[in-house]
Amino acid sequence: MCRFHRPLHGDLGVKIEPEVEKKGDEIDTTSLDRLKDILESEDKKDLEPRPPVVVVMGHVDHGKTRLLDAIRKTNVMGGEAGGITQHIGAYQVMVPFKNETHGKIENRSLTFIDTPGHEAFTVMRSRGAKVADIAILVVAADDGVQPQTKEAVKIIEAAKLPFLVALNKIDKPEADIDRVKAQLAEIGLQAEEWGGKTVIVPISAKAGMNIDKLLEMVLLLADIDKEKIVSNPNRRAVGTIVESHIDPQAGPVATLLVQSGTLRVGENLAxxxxxxxxxxxxxxxxxxFAKFAPPSMPVQILGFKVAPAVGDILEVPESVKGLEKKLKPSYLVQEKSVITQPIQVAAGEEAVAKKKYSIIIRADVLGSLEAILGSLERMIHPEVGVEVVAKGLGSVTDAEILRAAATGAHILGFHVPIAPKAELLAKQKGVTIKHYKIIYDLLGGRVSDGRAENNVKARIMRNGEQVGSGEVVELQAGRQKVKDALAGQECGLKLQTKDAVEVGDKIELYHEEIKERKLGF
Structure with missing residues (x-):
C-alpha cells in the first residue's frame, strides 16, 4: 500500500489536450508605451519617494501565499480552492525599520502584489513583474528549484527587477539548504555567502521564522534603488489594472495599482x-472606504460602466471631450478566438482538418479567464483542436445556452453560477454545462512510503478516518505521464472520485485482487 501526502484539492478540472491558436486578449503595447512616456516625462523636481512595490513569485506549494499571510498577519488562504490564490490581489503593509541616520525605528510602507504560483498563471505573473520595483522569489528548502522557479527567474530578469530569494520551509526535517543553494547556483543565482551576488534569506513562513529579516532585506534593496522608486503625487492619476471582475451587486469592479498621481472619488476614468x-x-x-489613493496604493474602484481588462493602463483624463464612450468590453466580443489547424501528413496525402472540441468559457474574474485560455494554449494534440466559441465573465445565462446549442459547444464554468432559467433551457436544448472550482485537475503531493501507481484504488483519509474513495487514472512527475512514483518523490495524480479532497488529506493507494476459491464436495 502507498501513502500519498499533501494533496492540493480534489475538485477535478477540465482535461483536454488541444492545440490552440490564441488571438487577441493581449496587453495593448500602445498603452504600455503611454505609461512609460508619462512616468519618464515627469519633471524631477516634482518627484517624491513612494512605497516600493514588491511582487512575490514561486513554484506552486512552495509557500508564497503563506509568506504573504505571515507578512499581513491575517489568514486569507482557507477559502481558496486547492489552497491556491487564484485571484491576483495587491496589499499594503507597514514594516518597522531602523533608520541608520538617527537610529530610530520608523514605519515604512510596502505594497505586495500576489501572483498565483500555479503554472497556468504565467500571464498574470508576467504582468505583476511589469508594475513592481522588487521581486521575492520563494523556493522551498525541501523541494528545490522547479520549472516554475526557472520561469519566474526569466520573468524577473526580463523585467530587470532587483530581487532576493526567500528560502522557505527551513523548519521541515527534509529541508536541505545547501542542496537548494547549489540548484540555484546552477541557474545562475549564486548566493552571496558562496561568492555570488544573490541575497538568499532562509525563512519559515509557517513558523514565522526570519520574516522580519526578509522584510529588512527588501527595504535595503529598495534603498539601493530609491532614486527610481519615486513619482509625482500631484498629477492626474495613472496606473495599472491588476484585477477585474463583475460583482453581482456593485457591477464592474477593478483593482488599480496607482503608479503616479493621486486618484480621487468623482474623477473620470479613461x-x-x-x-x-x-x-x-x-x-x-x-x-x-477611502477618499483618495496616492502612488503605490492598490485600490478597488467602483463606478466602471464596463469592466476593464487586467493589465490595462488607466488614467484620469484632463477632459472627457473627445473621448470614446466605452459600451462593450473588448474581451467579451463574441467572436471565435481559436481556429483549427490542419494536421501535417506524409507527402502524397491530403491534409486532414483536426477534430474540433468547441467550448464556451465563463469565469468569475478576468485573471482566471486568461489563465484558462493560456493553459489551453500550451496543450497540444495531433488530432484534436479546441475552438473557443465565446468567453466572458459572470454567470451562465440564456445567451450562452443558445449559442452553445447553435454551435454544438460545451459550456465550462469556473467559479460561476448558472441562472435557473438557463439551466432549464440547457436541458431542453441538450447543452452540456460543466462546473469547476479550480483550473487544474491534478492532486499534488509527496509519496511518503511505498510506490504510487496508475490504475489503482484509493482511500481518502482525513484525521485517521476514511472519508472517501476513488481510483487513480493518471500519474505525473515533472509534467510527464509516468507509470509509478517512489517514496520521497513529488508527483501529481488524477483521482476519479465523487468525494471532495481537502488540503492535508492523505491518499492511500492499494491494489484490489479478487481470488476465487473452489470448494470440493
Missing part, C-alpha cells in the same frame, strides 16, 4: 482614450 466610467467609491485592500 483607458486608451475611451471613457470607462467615473469613480463612485474607492476601497483599500482591507475593504475600507
Amino acid at each position: 483607458i486608451n482614450f475611451a471613457l470607462y466610467g467615473r469613480v463612485k467609491a474607492l476601497k483599500n485592500w482591507k475593504g475600507e
Whole structure:
C-alpha cells in the first residue's frame, strides 16, 4: 500500500489536450508605451519617494501565499480552492525599520502584489513583474528549484527587477539548504555567502521564522534603488489594472495599482482614450472606504460602466471631450478566438482538418479567464483542436445556452453560477454545462512510503478516518505521464472520485485482487 501526502484539492478540472491558436486578449503595447512616456516625462523636481512595490513569485506549494499571510498577519488562504490564490490581489503593509541616520525605528510602507504560483498563471505573473520595483522569489528548502522557479527567474530578469530569494520551509526535517543553494547556483543565482551576488534569506513562513529579516532585506534593496522608486503625487492619476471582475451587486469592479498621481472619488476614468466610467467609491485592500489613493496604493474602484481588462493602463483624463464612450468590453466580443489547424501528413496525402472540441468559457474574474485560455494554449494534440466559441465573465445565462446549442459547444464554468432559467433551457436544448472550482485537475503531493501507481484504488483519509474513495487514472512527475512514483518523490495524480479532497488529506493507494476459491464436495 502507498501513502500519498499533501494533496492540493480534489475538485477535478477540465482535461483536454488541444492545440490552440490564441488571438487577441493581449496587453495593448500602445498603452504600455503611454505609461512609460508619462512616468519618464515627469519633471524631477516634482518627484517624491513612494512605497516600493514588491511582487512575490514561486513554484506552486512552495509557500508564497503563506509568506504573504505571515507578512499581513491575517489568514486569507482557507477559502481558496486547492489552497491556491487564484485571484491576483495587491496589499499594503507597514514594516518597522531602523533608520541608520538617527537610529530610530520608523514605519515604512510596502505594497505586495500576489501572483498565483500555479503554472497556468504565467500571464498574470508576467504582468505583476511589469508594475513592481522588487521581486521575492520563494523556493522551498525541501523541494528545490522547479520549472516554475526557472520561469519566474526569466520573468524577473526580463523585467530587470532587483530581487532576493526567500528560502522557505527551513523548519521541515527534509529541508536541505545547501542542496537548494547549489540548484540555484546552477541557474545562475549564486548566493552571496558562496561568492555570488544573490541575497538568499532562509525563512519559515509557517513558523514565522526570519520574516522580519526578509522584510529588512527588501527595504535595503529598495534603498539601493530609491532614486527610481519615486513619482509625482500631484498629477492626474495613472496606473495599472491588476484585477477585474463583475460583482453581482456593485457591477464592474477593478483593482488599480496607482503608479503616479493621486486618484480621487468623482474623477473620470479613461483607458486608451475611451471613457470607462467615473469613480463612485474607492476601497483599500482591507475593504475600507477611502477618499483618495496616492502612488503605490492598490485600490478597488467602483463606478466602471464596463469592466476593464487586467493589465490595462488607466488614467484620469484632463477632459472627457473627445473621448470614446466605452459600451462593450473588448474581451467579451463574441467572436471565435481559436481556429483549427490542419494536421501535417506524409507527402502524397491530403491534409486532414483536426477534430474540433468547441467550448464556451465563463469565469468569475478576468485573471482566471486568461489563465484558462493560456493553459489551453500550451496543450497540444495531433488530432484534436479546441475552438473557443465565446468567453466572458459572470454567470451562465440564456445567451450562452443558445449559442452553445447553435454551435454544438460545451459550456465550462469556473467559479460561476448558472441562472435557473438557463439551466432549464440547457436541458431542453441538450447543452452540456460543466462546473469547476479550480483550473487544474491534478492532486499534488509527496509519496511518503511505498510506490504510487496508475490504475489503482484509493482511500481518502482525513484525521485517521476514511472519508472517501476513488481510483487513480493518471500519474505525473515533472509534467510527464509516468507509470509509478517512489517514496520521497513529488508527483501529481488524477483521482476519479465523487468525494471532495481537502488540503492535508492523505491518499492511500492499494491494489484490489479478487481470488476465487473452489470448494470440493
